[in-house]
Amino acid sequence: MNITLWIVQGLVALGFLYSGWLKAFQYKKAKASWGWVKDVSKGFVAFIGLTELLGAIGIILPQATNILPVLTPIAATALAVVVLFGALFHIKRKEYREISVNIVFFAFAVFVAFIAY
Template sequence: MNIALWIVQGIAAAGFVYSGWLKAFRYGQAKKSWGWVSDVPKALVVFIGVAELLGAGGLILPYSLNIVPVLTPVAAAALAVTVLGGALFHIKRKEYREIGVNIIFIVLALIVAVGRF
């Protein structure tokens, strides 16, 4: 079970690093990749990106370094809430094809949160 959780944590962290990096540091590329970015203030997009990057670190570092390991499931739960907010945003905008990715990352984050608590 531990190995499976590490695999899920790695996949989730990689996805959040990619998404967060685009939002926080490659705003122009994020704008081209995701239509919603143009309709949201740049500061909010960057904030979400930084939060995803910090959350990705939180998925891996606390548990792997055994420094306050309870922060790993807390980070996972916080990321699940963040992605749920994104899914609700896409539903409101009728961007239904975007929701699939949100659901995958909500599930990954919840697996980590439940598995590590």
């Protein structure tokens, strides 16, 4: 199970590093990639991006270094909440195609939260 956990943690971290980096530091690319970015403030998009970047670090680093490994399931839970709110946002906007990504990352984050705990 340990190998599976690390694989899922890596996938979650990579996904959130990518999306977080675009949202936090490459606003124009994020705006071109995701239609919803045009309809919210740049500061809010950057905030979401920074949150995702911190979550991506938190889902790997504490457990990998064995320094406060309890932070890993906390980070995973926080990322699951971010993804859940993202899914609700997409439902409200009738962007149903976007929700599949939210569902996958929600499931992965919940898996990490439960298994790492």
